[in-house]
Amino acid sequence: MHSLRSSCVQTNVARLKAYRSNVVLFPRNVKKPKAGEASVADFRAVEQFKGPLQPTTVTKPALELMKVTKDMKEFKAYGKLRIERANARLVGVRAKKAKEAAAKEE
Known part of the structure; x- marks a missing residue:
């Protein structure tokens, strides 16, 4: 059970990292952008994405059948x-x- 939980955690971490790589944070104050926020040129170049945002892949655990x-x-x-x-x-x-x-x- 512990390995199943750790694999779920690892899958979730990978999913969140992929999500964070695609996200563009718009600065609250354009004059003073904070660390991690996009610059003016970056957020003006971003276009609205339409479609499935974050495709998820669910893997079913292998079942052991027995009498x-x-x-x-x-x-x-x-x-x-x-x-x-x-x-x-x-x-x-x-x-x-x-x-x-x-x-x-x-």
Whole structure:
């Protein structure tokens, strides 16, 4: 899942860089243009673009097909999640009780 997220981030970064390369920022104050804004000659030479602005390409992830086994059918995911959440929540309490029991035995 982490690699899927990082590839989505990389795709988004590439898309934004391509967009930024095509954008012409008009200066708010023509007399004092800021860094990144177009000069007077640049923004006068730009013509209005009509058509699909930013074509997007969506790639579908490859799916792995497999047969559903008897073990998969019998697995209770919700119950397993509840047990694991309880184990994670009670790990400190159980460690404290085990420590007290070990101290009591000594």
